[in-house]
Amino acid sequence: AQSVTQLGSHVSVSEGALVLLRCNYSSSVPPYLFWYVQYPNQGLQLLLKYTSAATLVKGINGFEAEFKKSETSFHLTKPSAHMSDAAEYFCAVSDGRSARQLTFGSGTQLTVLP
């Protein structure tokens, strides 16, 4: 069984500051890991994914995440926050390599302060 824990349901940063959203996972099989972003009244958009290639994964909009097996973590970072980054972010883990089913974390609402 898989599970995902996102630490911090709300995170606030100043514009231009580092964004760090935390995700820890539990999986009985080698996982695929994903970060999705959800803007108000919209569906989820894939930011980036880890599928067992490079452990540092670069995504869209300047985001990246590092897979650390020893820490079972997949934290999302962005060096400099923009106002447009304000949204809800979800970390997800697959049910193994088939990834038919994703288990999502409870989400982190990111607020960017001017």
Next chain:
Amino acid sequence: DSGVTQTPKHLITATGQRVTLRCSPRSGDLSVYWYQQSLDQGLQFLIQYYNGEERAKGNILERFSAQQFPDLHSELNLSSLELGDSALYFCASSVREGGYGYTFGSGTRLTVV
């Protein structure tokens, strides 16, 4: 526009009723996934179809059913609706079965009154 089309966008119905949610996947995608997003339970996987066949089942109630048609669109049927079924229902699609992330539609917001 993600290319995944869900209709209707909003639905208000009474308890005990039955509704059908429709999803058209991105062109070329063979796999369809349904998820429920509610305030108390977050995002929950319901069911997945690949080229018309059911491939994975999650926390889907017996009152709920789904199918994928030959033209690859999918329908999620919710019956004997309860207040607790009020949620956002998302459809997602992918070319093959998972592995590389899905493309989500913008969802159907169901309100049961």
